[in-house]
Amino acid sequence: MTHGKPRRSDATRAAILAAARERFAAEGYERATIRAIAADAGIDPTMVMRYYGNKERLFAAAADVDLRLPDLTAGPPDQVGTRLARHFLARWEHDEPMAALLRAGATNEAAAQRMHGILATQLVPVVATVCPDPSQAPTRAALVASQVLGAALCRYVLRLSPFTEMPAEDVTAWLGPTLQRYLTALDPMV
Amino acid sequence: MTHGKPRRSDATRAAILAAARERFAAEGYERATIRAIAADAGIDPTMVMRYYGNKERLFAAAADVDLRLPDLTAGPPDQVGTRLARHFLARWEHDEPMAALLRAGATNEAAAQRMHGILATQLVPVVATVCPDPSQAPTRAALVASQVLGAALCRYVLRLSPFTEMPAEDVTAWLGPTLQRYLTALDPMV
């Protein structure tokens, strides 16, 4: 898949990308400066420009998120909510691109568009495999996203105190039934 | 309550505050510049500094949020979730300080702290009046906040397409049972 010969600067490219992910995740799009990213990577700011063109494209490379959603059809249908909740929580614990995208999405239009794309191409198809009427998949996926993003916002971005202190299993236990209902309930009031 | 004589510059102060709310809500903390706010208010940037000291204090004044939560004990206990969902949704539709705070909270530490304060002083007490064990109020309030903030994020900040197109009543119908469970369920798995 990775065609082209390995370049001598691959290590530098990777260092830049790693530093960019960290900074974008910790400070958002505007406050994460190219200079700071370059300093973290131990190189000159001009290298960032040479390899990634500009700040927008660097962010695009840093916020390349793959949700790695599991196959929800394999397993008990009445536990898809909990399994999905557990997956997202585990995914978020140590994946900086997701935090970077969430933090930046609040102020950066391009980041918001990218989240839109991830929802449509990654979450909606999986939701369609477990919900009663596949035509409702976009709506149900949006509802799932609202709860998952809200929890991530409280836990990893805002760091609201009761939420950061809750064990991951407890959060999973609370969110699971919610997602289950968003995914499979025939009617909102169930 | 408003002691001190009415000053001649009150109109200017109000214009600054209105423009600031709009800009902070639309662009977040860092991208909303004092110059742009002053231009919207039709005055000189210097006046902003004179009346509000610095950008941080201007934001603090602009993001002074009052959730105006209703008394949840007055009404059928099995509908507190829906009523709370409806209240939040209506509140968000035309209150810029709330959007400003949410957008800025993602990147600004002071804004995040302020949200923490609003949660503790406004939401937790109300939650305590309807949940079985008042000692669980902080946890339950945090769960409510995660779903409400997540929905607001999707609908008003990220503007994810299935979410912006849903009628407000439909969103209320979906979120209501979720909040109901977070508020009153004896166990997560109910």
Add this chain to the structure above:
DNA sequence: AGTGTAGGCCAACGATTGTTGACAATTGGT
């Protein structure tokens, strides 16, 4: 060994930012 090319650093540009100080205009009290 020689040479072309890619990797890397330095200095600097132009734009924008929050913020400050000096100065003019207007108002209200006496």
Add this chain to the structure above:
DNA sequence: ACCAATTGTCAACAATCGTTGGCCTACACT
């Protein structure tokens, strides 16, 4: 009508940002 305080304007500062061009170095290939 005078004076002091409030309100407003103008210019500019210092810092920081993304971004650019020039120049040196070191590796790769013949």
